[in-house]
Amino acid sequence: MAPCRATRPDRRPLPLCRDPRQSDRRGSAAGRHLARQTRIFRRSQFRPTLGPLAAHRPVQRRGSDRGRRHSGRSPLIELSFxxxxxxxxxxxxxxxxxWGLAEDIGRAARALxxxxxxxxxxxLSLVENARSFEAPDLIRAARWYEGKGEGEGGANIAAGKPLCPAKTAALLLDHPPPADAMPLTILDVGLPVWLDAMLRRSAMRLxxxxxxxxxxxxxxxxxRSGIGQPRAGSRRAVEQQTLVALNSFAAKTYVPESERSRVRGAGGGRVDDE
Known part of the structure; x- marks a missing residue:
């Protein structure tokens, strides 16, 4: 293999990250060291058809750099809907x-x-305060369907804990109040933005x-007179610290690893027939 030739002095040095859709002034490309560029090149499994490349030649962005942005507080990770x-x-x-309420909450988060x-x-506020909410009791729900709100003229039922927005929305969606009960006043709802988000695809709203x-x-x-259309777009950013905290709650749904799962899982056991 012929040795790599040095860059001609009359030519401008090539950028370390070249993309026709982006400029060469990207922060992640300008600060990339040559040793790091060489390590990325050597880990490549396939050689290009144009011949050998030197460490100073441009390569594509790493997969770990995609979908990341930086703000003043914490890096932002872009997720699809x-x-x-x-x-x-x-x-x-x-x-x-x-699981039923969890799926409704997932669709409400997508709407947000x-x-x-x-x-x-x-x-994150919803999952951290999930234990501090209470479900609507039968007395309060009965007054809703009778057209007796909890505001002026109705019974002011004081509760020690705020109402759970997810369970309140599920009750209203499964058993909508009669038309003569509207507008309906409900007191002391926790995180009311979730109540509005879960009622987006219904004939009710806040x-x-x-x-x-x-x-x-x-x-x-x-x-609600009509169902509004969401804004255009397919991805939204979330702070990395928030994403880590949400993943810690999601990890509670996973099955703990055991010796039985290792043996009976795909590719497990002494003989792999797949």
Whole structure:
């Protein structure tokens, strides 16, 4: 193999990362050391058809660099909407919700991401406070369907814990209140933004949607004239610390590894017939 020739002095040095869709001033390419570039090249399993390449020649970006952005606080990881829904459903199940509610929460998280909201922080607040919520009792639910709200003119039922937004939304979706009960006032709902997100695909909505940072508030349910369309896009970013915390809840749904799983799993045992 012929030795690599040095770069001619009259030519401009080639960038370490070349992509026709991006400029050569990318931060991840400008600071890449030649030794790192050489290590990436030597780990390549296939040689290019153009002949041998030297360490100073450009190579493609690493797979670990894709989908990452940086903010002032923590690196941002971009996830697709399918990944947002799947991760949120697993994290909700790991926090103690049933699989049915967990799937509804996953779809609600996808709706928040499609609207461009900070779905990661909202999801982390929901799973961290899942044990501090309580489900709607029969007395309160009966007054809803009788058209007796909990505001003025209704019974002010004070509860020590806020209502669970997921279980409250599931009750309203499974048994919608009658038309004469609207608008319906519900007191002390925890994280009410999730109640609005889970009612997106129904004929009900919150009259005033609170901010993501509101931990508990009184809400008013009213009829929805039409179902709005989410914003365009297919990916949303989440902070790396938030992603690690959500994965810790999702890991609670995994089956612990055992000797039996090693033997009976795919490729396990003494003989591999696959």
């Amino acid at each position: 399918n990944e947002v829904e799947t991760l949120s459903a697993k994290a909700a199940r790991g926090a103690g919700f049933s 991401a499609a609207d461009g909201q900070d779905w990661g922080s909202a999801m 009259a005033h949607v609170p901010a993501l940072s509101v931990s508990r508030a009184d809400v008013v349910i009213e009829h």
